[in-house]
Amino acid sequence: MTTLPGTCRPAWSSAARRTRLTTGARDLLDELPPAAALRRWMDQFGDWIATKNGMLDTLLAMIDAGEVAHAQTRAELLTAITTICDAGRVAGDLRSDVTAEDLAAALIGIFTVYPRPGHDAGASRLLDLLMDGLRPASRPSRPEPAGRGAA
Numbered sequence: 001m002t003t004l005p006g007t008c009r010p011a012w013s014s015a016a017r018r019t020r021l022t023t024g025a026r027d028l029l030d031e032l033p034p035a036a037a038l039r040r041w042m043d044q045f046g047d048w049i050a051t052k053n054g055m056l057d058t059l060l061a062m063i064d065a066g067e068v069a070h071a072q073t074r075a076e077l078l079t080a081i082t083t084i085c086d087a088g089r090v091a092g093d094l095r096s097d098v099t100a101e102d103l104a105a106a107l108i109g110i111f112t113v114y115p116r117p118g119h120d121a122g123a124s125r126l127l128d129l130l131m132d133g134l135r136p137a138s139r140p141s142r143p144e145p146a147g148r149g150a151a
Contacts, residue, residue: 021048022076025083034088035131041084042127045077045107050116078104094134106130 021044028037081100088094110130114123 020044022073022080025080029084029087033093034084034091035093035135038081038084038088038094038134039127039131041080042107042130043124046111046116046123046127049111074104088134092136095136098134103130103134 021041024044025037025041028040031037032040078100081103085094085098085100085103089096107130110123110126114120114126116123
């Protein structure tokens with residue numbers, strides 16, 4: 001199997017990657033818990049962006065023009081994100097107040113700062129931080145920081 005340069009990820013064609021992104025959300029949910037499925041999907045999204053020559057620049061130009069991507073691709077990507085997020089909400093693994101549009105914007109931001117290939121570690125770190133922010137807060141009582149409240 002051919003891999004992407006500098007990674008252990010398979011080098012599927014761009015069309016195959018897009019299909020995996022847009023229709024593969026259910027497959028990921030069949031294999032993984034929702035939060036893990038979303039994190040895997042985020043990696044696949046980054047790989048898809050990396051296969052598109054100039055795609056990131058195109059996406060940024062479309063954002064400036066009020067579009068995220070071509071209408072059909074955008075709708076398919078948002079549907080895939082929504083599918084996984086809805087399952088995560090039902091399972092209690094993901095926050096209920098985050099939209100697919102929020103996640104799409106965050107992902108575009110991450111892959112703008114750390115485009116793949118070549119910045120996999122940085123992108124992975126930011127994706128992990130994003131996932132941490134997507135989990136519902138457990139809301140334990142927080143101790144008062146030292147030095148505050150003392151008279």
